[in-house]
Amino acid sequence: MxxxxxxxxxxxxxxxxxxxxxxxxxxxxxxxxxxxxxxxxxxxxxxxxxxxxxxxxxxxxxxxxxxxxxxxxxxxxxxxxxxxxxxxxxxxxxxxxxxxxxxxTLRTRLDDGLDLERVxxxxxxxxxxxxxxxxxxxxxxxxxxxxxxxxxxxxxxxxxxxxxxxxxxxxxxxxxxxxxxxxxxxxxxxxxxxxxxxxxxxxxxxxxxxxxxxxxxxxxNTKIPVLGHADGLCSIFLEQSADPQMAVDVIVDSKTSYPAACNSLETLLVQEAALTTIFPRVAEALVAKGVELRCDPGSKAALQDSNIQAADAADEDFNTEFLSLTLAVKVVSDLEEALLHINTHGSHHTDVILTSSSELAERFMSAVDSAGAYWNASTRFADGMRYGFGTEVGISTNKIHARGPVGLEGLMVYKYKIRGAGHVTAVYGEGEGQRRFKHEKLPL
Amino acid sequence: MxxxxxxxxxxxxxxxxxxxxxxxxxxxxxxxxxxxxxxxxxxxxxxxxxxxxxxxxxxxxxxxxxxxxxxxxxxxxxxxxxxxxxxxxxxxxxxxxxxxxxxxTLRTRLDDGLDLERVxxxxxxxxxxxxxxxxxxxxxxxxxxxxxxxxxxxxxxxxxxxxxxxxxxxxxxxxxxxxxxxxxxxxxxxxxxxxxxxxxxxxxxxxxxxxxxxxxxxxxNTKIPVLGHADGLCSIFLEQSADPQMAVDVIVDSKTSYPAACNSLETLLVQEAALTTIFPRVAEALVAKGVELRCDPGSKAALQDSNIQAADAADEDFNTEFLSLTLAVKVVSDLEEALLHINTHGSHHTDVILTSSSELAERFMSAVDSAGAYWNASTRFADGMRYGFGTEVGISTNKIHARGPVGLEGLMVYKYKIRGAGHVTAVYGEGEGQRRFKHEKLPL
Missing domain, CATH: 3.40.605.10 (Aldehyde Dehydrogenase; Chain A, domain 1)
Incomplete structure (x- = not known):
C-alpha cells in the first residue's frame, strides 16, 4: 500500500x-x-x-x-x-x-476440440x-x-x-x-x-x-459503474393470519434492535382485518420500547380505546427512512395493496410479510421488488455476516451485478476462455456442407 | 406494446x-x-x-x-x-x-427453520x-x-x-x-x-x-447503470511455437471473415522469433485476401525480401479499431510484452494466443484482462449464438454484471428470500447464551 x-x-x-x-x-x-x-x-x-x-x-x-x-x-x-x-x-x-x-461457472463443448469455459x-x-x-x-x-x-x-x-x-x-x-x-x-x-x-x-x-x-x-459524476446502496426503507406487511406473538417479536426486533441501521423497519402496513386483533398488541410492545408511532387515520382509530399514544402520519412519513425510533403505520386492505405500497414507496432493500399462509407468503416474496423478500423473519437478517458471506462490502440496492448484502462474490466478474486447435468461424453455418456447433454442456 | x-x-x-x-x-x-x-x-x-x-x-x-x-x-x-x-x-x-x-443459485440454512435462498x-x-x-x-x-x-x-x-x-x-x-x-x-x-x-x-x-x-x-448523462459495449480492439499474439498453417487459418478468419464486426482482429503481435519462420506466410495469406498491413519497423523488415506489400504503422494504429481490411502489426519479444501491449492498448474484448505450449496459453488466458481469452481459436467466436446462448443482447466490455456476449442471463438479477418462523436477530451473537448461526449449505 x-x-x-x-x-x-x-x-x-x-x-x-x-x-x-x-x-x-x-x-x-x-x-x-x-x-x-x-x-x-x-x-x-x-x-x-x-x-x-x-x-x-x-x-x-x-x-x-x-x-x-x-x-x-x-x-x-x-x-x-x-x-x-x-x-x-x-x-x-x-x-x-x-x-x-x-x-x-459454465463449460460448453462448442465443437470437437473447441471448449468454452466461464471462469x-x-x-x-x-x-x-x-x-x-x-x-x-x-x-x-x-x-x-x-x-x-x-x-x-x-x-x-x-x-x-x-x-x-x-x-x-x-x-x-x-x-x-x-x-x-x-x-x-x-x-x-x-x-x-x-x-x-x-x-x-x-x-x-x-x-x-x-x-x-x-x-x-x-x-x-462518473461514467464508472457504481456499487452503492442508497436508502433502506424497509416495510413489514402484517397480514391478518399472522401469529400475534410472532408479529410482536419480529416487528420489535426489526424496529428496535438497531434503529440506525439500513435494514431496520421504517413502515408497518397493517391489514384492515388485523387492526383490532393483532395490531394493538404490536403497538403496545413498540411504544413500551420507546417507539413513536406515526399512524394514518385508520390505524390511529384502532388504538383510540387503548392507552397507546400515536401521532398522525403525514404523507412524507411513508417515504422517509427515519433511522430512529419512529415508525410510520398504514392500513391496507389486502396483499395487493401492500405490494403496491411497498413497490412504490419502499427502497427495494428488504421487506417482510408476516402471515400463516404459505400461499400469500410465496406470492409476496415473488412480487415484491426488493433485494430481500422475507416471510416471518426480521428485516435485520439482511446482512452479509448473517447470510454467511463472512464479510460484507455493503448492501446494494442496485438492480444489476450484486443485490442485497455483497460479499466477496460481488467483487468478482468472469471471463470466457476458449481452448481450440486452430478453429475458425467461417466453416460454421446452417448451409449444406457447413459445420454445426455441438453446444454440449460439460460438467463443472 | x-x-x-x-x-x-x-x-x-x-x-x-x-x-x-x-x-x-x-x-x-x-x-x-x-x-x-x-x-x-x-x-x-x-x-x-x-x-x-x-x-x-x-x-x-x-x-x-x-x-x-x-x-x-x-x-x-x-x-x-x-x-x-x-x-x-x-x-x-x-x-x-x-x-x-x-x-x-444459493440455499443456506441460517438456523433451524430459517432458510435463505437466492433466486x-x-x-x-x-x-x-x-x-x-x-x-x-x-x-x-x-x-x-x-x-x-x-x-x-x-x-x-x-x-x-x-x-x-x-x-x-x-x-x-x-x-x-x-x-x-x-x-x-x-x-x-x-x-x-x-x-x-x-x-x-x-x-x-x-x-x-x-x-x-x-x-x-x-x-x-445518466445515473442509471449502462450495459454497453464500447470498442472491439482484438489482438492475436503469434507465439514462436505456433503451428504455421493453423496461424494462417486463425488469423485470416479473425481478420477477414467479417471485418466490420467488433470481434474482428485489429492488431497482430508477432514474437520476434516467429518473424522469419511463420509471419511471412501469414502476411502473404492476409495480403492475398486484400488486407492492408501496417507494420512496425521490425515486422516490416521481416517482409523486405518478399513481394509482400506493407505500410508503416503509426502509433495510433495500435489504438485503432479499423473495422475494415486494415491490420496493425507489431513485434514483441515475448509473452509478457504481448500481455502488456494488449492490456494497455486493447479494449478488453477478445484476445488470442497462438502457441503449441499449453503452459504459455494458460498464462496468457489467466493474465489477459479481456472478456474473451482464447487459445488457438479465431477472435470471431466471441458471439452469443456461437457460445450457445441462443441469442445475444450485445457484447459487453463492462467489468461488472455481464461481460462478453450477453444472453438472457445478462437481463437477470437475483433476490434473496428468507423463510422463517418468527426469527429475530437480537438472540444471535458470540456471547454466552446467545444463538450461533448454522450457515449450512443446502443442495440446490
Whole structure:
C-alpha cells in the first residue's frame, strides 16, 4: 500500500498495472499477504493508536465547537473495547474464506476440440470512498487482496492520521509479499474525488460507503459503474393470519434492535382485518420500547380505546427512512395493496410479510421488488455476516451485478476462455456442407 | 406494446408497474405471449413491409443526397432475402430457451427453520436505445418478455415507419395475453433520450446498441447503470511455437471473415522469433485476401525480401479499431510484452494466443484482462449464438454484471428470500447464551 503523492491519474494507472499482477497470483500468495498485513498491524498497534488519538483530539475539539457530531467522534475511536481486536480478526476471517478467483461457472463443448469455459476473475481496480471509521481501511484492503482486485482508498478526512498509520503498516507488509505495493493505495490529498471519477479507463468500479448524498453525487459524476446502496426503507406487511406473538417479536426486533441501521423497519402496513386483533398488541410492545408511532387515520382509530399514544402520519412519513425510533403505520386492505405500497414507496432493500399462509407468503416474496423478500423473519437478517458471506462490502440496492448484502462474490466478474486447435468461424453455418456447433454442456 | 404519446416519465412509470406484473407471470404466460407476437407479426407481414418500403424510400433519397450511408440503407431493408423469416424464427427461438426466471443459485440454512435462498429474477425496466435495423425491435421485445423485464424502446429515426407497424402488431398480440401492454413501449418522439436518462427511479438498466459515441454519451448523462459495449480492439499474439498453417487459418478468419464486426482482429503481435519462420506466410495469406498491413519497423523488415506489400504503422494504429481490411502489426519479444501491449492498448474484448505450449496459453488466458481469452481459436467466436446462448443482447466490455456476449442471463438479477418462523436477530451473537448461526449449505 502506498500513500500516494502521485496525481490521481498516475495512482490509477499504477493500480491498474498492479491489478494485472494481482489477478494472476495464486490464492496462497494472496492469503500470505493477508497474514503479513495481520502481523504488521499487530506490531504497529501502539503507533496506530497514537495516531488515532490525534484524530480523536481534533474530532473532540470539532465536536465541542459543534462542527462534528458526537456519534462520529465515537465511531473514530479505534481504542474502544474490542474494536482493534475485531479489526485484526476480520483480516484472518477474510483470509480463511474460500478463494473466489478461478471458479468455473459454465463449460460448453462448442465443437470437437473447441471448449468454452466461464471462469470467475477479479474486476480490476476498485475505487472505494468511505467515511470516518478507521478500521474500514483494513477490512477493505483485506477484501481487495483476497478477491485479487487493486483498490484506491479515499477515506473521510477525520481519520487521516489513523489511515496513514494503518496504511504505512499495510505497505510494509505488502513489501514482503508477492502482492505489488501499488495494489492498495491510500489517497489522502483533498478534492481528488472528481479527478478519480473521471478515470474510467483505469478504474472499473466505484464503491461508496457513506450517505445517500455521497452515493447520488458519485452516480451523477462518473461514467464508472457504481456499487452503492442508497436508502433502506424497509416495510413489514402484517397480514391478518399472522401469529400475534410472532408479529410482536419480529416487528420489535426489526424496529428496535438497531434503529440506525439500513435494514431496520421504517413502515408497518397493517391489514384492515388485523387492526383490532393483532395490531394493538404490536403497538403496545413498540411504544413500551420507546417507539413513536406515526399512524394514518385508520390505524390511529384502532388504538383510540387503548392507552397507546400515536401521532398522525403525514404523507412524507411513508417515504422517509427515519433511522430512529419512529415508525410510520398504514392500513391496507389486502396483499395487493401492500405490494403496491411497498413497490412504490419502499427502497427495494428488504421487506417482510408476516402471515400463516404459505400461499400469500410465496406470492409476496415473488412480487415484491426488493433485494430481500422475507416471510416471518426480521428485516435485520439482511446482512452479509448473517447470510454467511463472512464479510460484507455493503448492501446494494442496485438492480444489476450484486443485490442485497455483497460479499466477496460481488467483487468478482468472469471471463470466457476458449481452448481450440486452430478453429475458425467461417466453416460454421446452417448451409449444406457447413459445420454445426455441438453446444454440449460439460460438467463443472 | 404501446406507441406512447405519454411523457417519458409517464411511460417509464407505466413500464415499472407493468414490470411488477410481468415479473410474477409463469413461464407459460410469457411463452404464450411470444407465440402470440409471432402469429400477429406473420399476419401483419404486408402492412409491415409496406411501412418498411416507405422508410426505405426516404432513406434512399437521403443516401442519394449524401445524408445517409448506403450501408445503413441496406440494413433498413426488411424485404431482403431471409431477413423477415429470420426475425420471425428468432421469436420462437427465444421462446424455446430455458426459462431464466426463478432459478435458485444459493440455499443456506441460517438456523433451524430459517432458510435463505437466492433466486434469479428480472431486473425490472430496461431502456434500449438502438439504431437503424428494424428487425431488432422484435428481437428485443422477445428477449424482454422471455426474461420478465419491461422495456422502453427507442429506435433510430430512419426506421420509424417500420417500428410503428411492428409495434402495432406486437401491441395487438399482447392484448390477447397476460403480459401487460405497457410492458413493451416504443417511444417515437424525438429528443426524449435526455429525459429518459434522468428517470433512474423507474428505469433500471440502459442498453445502448450502437456506436461508441452513443455509448459514451449515455454513460456521461445518466445515473442509471449502462450495459454497453464500447470498442472491439482484438489482438492475436503469434507465439514462436505456433503451428504455421493453423496461424494462417486463425488469423485470416479473425481478420477477414467479417471485418466490420467488433470481434474482428485489429492488431497482430508477432514474437520476434516467429518473424522469419511463420509471419511471412501469414502476411502473404492476409495480403492475398486484400488486407492492408501496417507494420512496425521490425515486422516490416521481416517482409523486405518478399513481394509482400506493407505500410508503416503509426502509433495510433495500435489504438485503432479499423473495422475494415486494415491490420496493425507489431513485434514483441515475448509473452509478457504481448500481455502488456494488449492490456494497455486493447479494449478488453477478445484476445488470442497462438502457441503449441499449453503452459504459455494458460498464462496468457489467466493474465489477459479481456472478456474473451482464447487459445488457438479465431477472435470471431466471441458471439452469443456461437457460445450457445441462443441469442445475444450485445457484447459487453463492462467489468461488472455481464461481460462478453450477453444472453438472457445478462437481463437477470437475483433476490434473496428468507423463510422463517418468527426469527429475530437480537438472540444471535458470540456471547454466552446467545444463538450461533448454522450457515449450512443446502443442495440446490
Amino acid at each position: 502506498s500513500m500516494t503523492n502521485a496525481s490521481p491519474s498516475e495512482a490509477a494507472q499504477a493500480a491498474k498495472s498492479a491489478s494485472h499482477v494481482l489477478a494472476t497470483l495464486p490464492a496462497s500468495a494472496r492469503n500470505d499477504a493477508l497474514t503479513a498485513i495481520h502481523t504488521e498491524l499487530t506490531a504497529a498497534r501502539d503507533d496506530i493508536l497514537t495516531a488515532n488519538a490525534r484524530d480523536l483530539d481534533l474530532a473532540r475539539q470539532a465536536a465541542a465547537d459543534g462542527r462534528l457530531s458526537q456519534s462520529l467522534v465515537s465511531r473514530l475511536d479505534l481504542g474502544k473495547k474490542g474494536k482493534w481486536e475485531d479489526m485484526l480478526k476480520g483480516i484472518l476471517d477474510v483470509r480463511d474464506l474460500d478463494d473466489p478467483v478461478g471458479r468455473v 470467475t476473475c477479479p474486476i480490476g481496480v476498485l475505487l472505494i470512498i468511505f467515511e470516518a471509521r478507521p478500521e474500514v481501511i483494513a477490512n477493505i484492503a483485506s477484501l481487495a487482496v483476497k478477491s485479487g482486485n487493486a483498490a484506491i482508498l479515499k477515506g473521510g478526512k477525520e481519520s487521516t492520521e489513523s489511515f496513514i498509520a494503518i496504511s504505512r503498516a499495510i505497505s510494509a507488509a505488502l513489501d514482503k509479499t508477492q502482492v505489488p505495493n501499488a495494489a492498495i493505495q491510500l489517497v489522502t490529498t483533498r478534492d481528488v474525488i472528481p479527478q478519480l471519477l473521471d478515470l474510467d479507463q483505469h478504474i472499473d468500479l466505484v464503491i461508496p460507503r457513506g450517505s445517500n448524498e455521497l452515493v447520488r453525487y458519485i452516480k451523477s | 404501446s406507441m406512447t404519446n405519454a411523457s417519458p416519465s409517464e411511460a417509464a412509470q407505466a413500464a415499472k408497474s407493468a414490470s411488477h406484473v410481468l415479473a410474477t407471470l409463469p413461464a407459460s404466460a410469457r411463452n404464450d405471449a411470444l407465440t402470440a407476437i409471432h402469429t400477429e407479426l406473420t399476419a401483419a407481414r404486408d402492412d409491415i413491409l409496406t411501412a418498411n418500403a416507405r422508410d426505405l424510400d426516404l432513406a434512399r433519397q437521403a443516401a442519394a443526397d449524401g445524408r445517409l450511408s448506403q450501408s445503413l440503407v441496406s440494413r433498413l431493408d426488411l424485404g431482403k432475402k431471409g431477413k423477415w423469416e429470420d426475425m420471425l424464427k428468432g421469436i420462437l427461438d427465444v421462446r424455446d430457451l430455458d426459462d431464466p426466471v426463478g432459478r435458485v 434469479t429474477c428480472p431486473i425490472g425496466v430496461l431502456l434500449i436505445i438502438f439504431e437503424a435495423r428494424p428487425e431488432v425491435i422484435a428481437n428485443i421485445a422477445s428477449l424482454a418478455v422471455k426474461s420478465g423485464n419491461a422495456a422502453i424502446l427507442k429506435g433510430g429515426k430512419e426506421s420509424t415507419e417500420s417500428f410503428i407497424a411492428i409495434s402495432r402488431a406486437i401491441s395487438a398480440a399482447l392484448d390477447k395475453t397476460q403480459v401487460p401492454n405497457a410492458a413493451i413501449q416504443l417511444v417515437t418522439t424525438r429528443d426524449v433520450i435526455p429525459q429518459l436518462l434522468d428517470l433512474d427511479q423507474h428505469i433500471d438498466l440502459v442498453i445502448p446498441r450502437g456506436s461508441n459515441e452513443l455509448v459514451r454519451y449515455i454513460k456521461s
